[in-house]
Amino acid sequence: MTSRPHPSNPLALAVLALLFERPMHPYEMGVILKQRHKEESIKLRYGSLYTVIELLLARGFIAARETARDGKRPERTIYEITPAGRDELHDWMVDLVGEPAKEYPQFEAALCLLPVLPPDEALALLRQRLKRIEQTTAALAGEIASISAQNFPALFLVETEYRLALLRAEQVFVAELIRRIESGWGPLDLWRGVHEDREATMNKIYREFGGAPMA
Amino acid sequence: MTSRPHPSNPLALAVLALLFERPMHPYEMGVILKQRHKEESIKLRYGSLYTVIELLLARGFIAARETARDGKRPERTIYEITPAGRDELHDWMVDLVGEPAKEYPQFEAALCLLPVLPPDEALALLRQRLKRIEQTTAALAGEIASISAQNFPALFLVETEYRLALLRAEQVFVAELIRRIESGWGPLDLWRGVHEDREATMNKIYREFGGAPMA
DNA sequence: AGGCGTATATTCGTGCACGGATATATAAAT
DNA sequence: ATTTATATATCCGTGCACGAATATACGCCT
Incomplete structure (x- = not known):
């Protein structure tokens, strides 16, 4: 078939x-x-x-x-x-x-490699991202509201609502991530360790947990 | 620069x-x-x-x-x-x-063209998708829990948490969409109209709202 | 000793994505 | 009247993505 x-x-x-x-x-x-x-x-x-x-x-x-x-x-x-x-x-x-299709958002790739940035810089960038997302969600929500107000059929707006839903989820996630980093998440000393001796720290992390802590 | x-x-x-x-x-x-x-x-x-x-x-x-x-x-x-x-x-x-990058998830494209499917079929497919997503979120959440339990540093898991956050948002969105369609969302008679006379209905919709109801 | 599946390690050919070029028509501006 | 910008409409060259092919080594079973 x-x-x-x-x-x-x-x-x-x-x-x-x-x-x-x-x-x-x-x-x-x-x-x-x-x-x-x-x-x-x-x-x-x-x-x-x-x-x-x-x-x-x-x-x-x-x-x-x-x-x-x-x-x-x-x-x-x-x-x-x-x-x-x-x-x-x-x-x-x-x-x-x-069927949901497997996809590869760029931000996910970046998060994957987040340790290559020093924590303070990462924090600043995440704050910047959060601001942009907030602007976008506000704009999108406004558009949707104004169109619905004109009685435009919702059927032809679903994709925009979907986009807004995902964006809001990202907004919440990033805000939470910032909060966590601010309160020592990572843990921070380990994160800093990666920048003092990248190779040794990485080896230690993945050796200690058998290289494959998943599954 | x-x-x-x-x-x-x-x-x-x-x-x-x-x-x-x-x-x-x-x-x-x-x-x-x-x-x-x-x-x-x-x-x-x-x-x-x-x-x-x-x-x-x-x-x-x-x-x-x-x-x-x-x-x-x-x-x-x-x-x-x-x-x-x-x-x-x-x-x-x-x-x-x-900076958030503009991306084009496949599901968003599909939602964009949702009217080409008859409402009943769309509903059945959305229910199927919801099931898959529920399975995936459950599995992902389990993995994260078991890894955190082993004290694996959270810094090296962020991308997975991000994926889970987006997936959950999609899950909520789809569930809500199903509920709305079940209660006549669309509106349903218009949606069925698209399948009785596709061209006329589409013309009517976009003519009535000036072709560009956004912005 | 022989066969077979799996790991190691890279190359190649095809096909697709997209920026930019091309060429004409129309409307606006000076 | 003439330049300038924008809309109409398509084509082409370059570069990248990826499946499949290639070739050797190793461990395991019989």
């Missing part, structure tokens, strides 16, 4: 969804994604857009319907979704909604 | 951090990343590892120290970090910790 893997670029999913609505040409897809603010949730690069359309074409998920020319502007090719494309759109959505 | 952009692959950051500890060869870096469970937070592909080392070498952030051969096994090149590399490691960490 599980066929070939889906295209790797989520922009391809957006293309399928738009062509599911009606046939259109690539540039128009870009414009609509922007108008509807889907750009915030699905990375849009015009270069990738055309690459992705080539890929969907090769896989038989979309087809060129007509090639129009308006005066001397570049040709526009109008695409439409195929039955196979409709299936792919559906299966892909099922996978994405039904 | 802000020099050339950092390498795009966070694995390069991990390489710098490891070589900051002591010189070593690529394969060993992979092994250590696995032992320390950093693999969960920083995507490790051996193919990418060698690519990334090539890149760091070209940028002058690391240098080949010696090339050893053990019997007839393939040659191993041992690398060390350069002063420029130490600077890069530091600057990169400053950027990552200090």
Whole structure:
């Protein structure tokens, strides 16, 4: 049942969804994604857009319907979704909604290596991050409120609410982390030790706990 | 002050951090990343590892120290970090910790296009997702508890706590979303309308609200 | 002694992502 | 009337990500 893997670029999913609505040409897809603010949730690069359309074409998920020319502007090719494309759109959505995908946020990577920064510097940077996050959450919450006030259907805002929920969780986490570091978390003497003799300290830590304290 | 952009692959950051500890060869870096469970937070592909080392070498952030051969096994090149590399490691960490980076989680993309699924199906899938998340959060929380119980220093677990915090936020969000849909959220008749006449309904929604209800 | 799974260690080819170039049309500004 | 900026529309080259291939060594079972 599980066929070939889906295209790797989520922009391809957006293309399928738009062509599911009606046939259109690539540039128009870009414009609509922007108008509807889907750009915030699905990375849009015009270069990738055309690459992705080539890929969907090769896989038989979309087809060129007509090639129009308006005066001397570049040709526009109008695409439409195929039955196979409709299936792919559906299966892909099922996978994405039904199963959490393993992802690698950059901040998680940074936290992973946090000991390479001296504790005082880390603290200052975390405070800065917290400020930015607070600004962003406030702005996002404001936008959501003002749009809801206009009776815009919530169904078309879920992704923004999701983003806000995650951002707030990060805000709480960072605030808590700051608080903990301020009260000697780490523990701090060990953290400082890493900076006095990095290799020895790291060895000690991971040797003492068998190298793999997980599981 | 802000020099050339950092390498795009966070694995390069991990390489710098490891070589900051002591010189070593690529394969060993992979092994250590696995032992320390950093693999969960920083995507490790051996193919990418060698690519990334090539890149760091070209940028002058690391240098080949010696090339050893053990019997007839393939040659191993041992690398060390350069002063420029130490600077890069530091600057990169400053950027990552200090400023939230715009990212594009797949689930957010899916939520963006949620209307393409009929409400009943979406509901079933969200319930399935919730179950998976509950399992994962329970497992993660257990691991953290057992490791802390062994007195393993919290400093080397932050990234896991962060992951857990975000996962829990998603769990709450999904649970809430399910509850809302169950009680007619969407609104449901509009959502069903999208499936009876997709184009007309979409046009109506975005025309009524000026196409851009944000901001 | 022979076979087989696993660990060691790296290279290569393919395919995708994206910045930037290209070219024309239209609206605004001077 | 002429420059300037912005919108329309697509293409291409470079560089990066990763799966798969390669090759040797070692421990274990029979």
